Amino acid sequence: MDFEGIEFPTPPPYKIKMVEFTELPSLEERQKVLREAGYNVFNIPSEKIYIDLLTDSGTSAMSDLQWGALMRGDEAYASARSFFNLQRTIQEIMGFRYVIPVHQGRAAEYLMFRALGLEKGDYALSNQFFDTTRANVEVRGATAVDLVVEDAYDITKEIPFKGNIDLKKVENFLAERGERVKVIVLTITNNSGGGQPVSMENIKKLGEMAKEFKVPFFLDAARFAENAYFIKLREKGFEDKSVKDIAREMFSAADGVLVSAKKDGLVNIGGFIALNDRNLYWRIRQSMVVTEGFPTYGGLAGRDLEALAQGLREVLNERYLQSRIEQVAFLGKLLEKRGIQVLKPCGGHGVYLDGLSFAPHIPREQWPSHAVVCAIYEHS
Incomplete structure (x- = not known):
């Protein structure tokens, strides 16, 4: 194969010490x-x-420390030690007060949109909704609206933040129908658009607009570390900041996050909601028992919570x-x-x-x- 003119990637910072045999069918x-x-x-x-x-999604190989963390899992039904370890980790990285584990990202979407009361005639706005997020909006009778920048639809155009939401379109939509917009969800990175990042400037300006119009603003943060690293690489003023600090700055602009942990959580199953609104937290906490179980395990085993806490720390490497x-x-x-x-x-x-x-x-x-x-x- 001809590699001329192509720079080789940086070697990974890990060793591989296990193999899984596969077959090549005829x-x-x-x-x-x-x-x-x-x-x-x-x-x-x-x-x-x-x-x-x-x-x-869910296909990452876990690290030795994550496999070790499985053995530390506290399998108590309620208020397990493993939950509080995860809660502390999320609070430290993201800065949100309340943490609700769920079995995967679509469960977080279901619980959030139910608690926000989405119904027929309502709107949810995004740069581009992931398919399950869109489905959880539409199953409640509401309308999911994609407002990504136009450049996102030109697959040959190279710009640094092709996942940005079009702020002018958002402003116009809120001015016209803001009373029926129940939530804004910004997907970082924008999976439906090819894993494209969103700039810090775009995140912050959207957060300010959401506050002005009094609309809850959440990040779909399945790939938050990836997005933070792109900001470090491509956005002026962030080249000397750590990914952890950049991530914390991203989160400070939002009311909370919906997370499938099967991406940047580096685990095979799991997700969570993190937020600061106490009333919304309690509405979710009360309703989740029907589908996810007790609020300190959210459909996961204690060992899953431990592996996720470790993965969230490691992904910032x-x-x-x-x-x-x-x-x-x-x-x-x-x-x-x-x-x-x-x-x-x-x-x-x-x-x-x-x-x-x-x-x-x-x-x-x-x-x-x-x-x-x-x-x-x-x-x-």
Whole structure:
């Protein structure tokens, strides 16, 4: 492979001391598997997939300290020691007073939107909603509105903060229909837009606008460390600040966070809500028992809480973030060198391909990108 002109990524700050054996199915077997799965890659048994790039959610390898933390898990039903360890960790990193663990991010969304009373005729605003976040808005009859900057829709345009929300559009929407806007959710980094970061300036100005119009403002902070590292790299005035300090500054602009911990929590399951509003906290706390269990475990075992607390501390390691983000950029440049169109600039957790460029003969309504995924599985 030709690496000329491509800078190699920073070596990762860890050693690998365990392997998991995999199989490479034959072409005939892959074709059979695809047919039996109804050409739905979600139905393919994982042991029939040699390299799984379906998602980064919940697929991180945990560290030795996280595996050790599992053994410290306090499995008491109520008020377990492990919850208070997690609570202290989140308070230290994010600065929010109240912490509610949940089994994963979509549970946080469900509980929050229910507590905020979203209903038919209401609106929720975002740069771009993640699919489950949008679904949790719409299942309550409300309307999810994406207001990301227009540049986000040009996959070839390289700008540093392609995940920014269009503040003018937000201001106009609030001026016209602000009384029916129940919440603003800013996704950092913007997963639906290709893992694109949001600038500190954008976060702060949106926070000020939300306060002016008295609308609750939450960060969908599944990849908060990734976003903070991009701010350090790309935003003037932050190059000498630590990722931890940048993250804390981001959080200070918001009323709280909704988090799937399966991303920057570096765990296989879990999530949480963190916020400062005592009344909202108690509404969530009272309603969550029906779906998540007691508020100090939120559908998780004590060992899960311990592993998450450790993961939240480890993800702030700047050498780790540098290595991870540079690996993604390295793969993107290799693909570009071979004439493959990717979304630019590359985000922090994956390279997004332009599926339409592979299959221009397939109409959009026939899902060309899905067809490309099936073809990649079958032939590569």
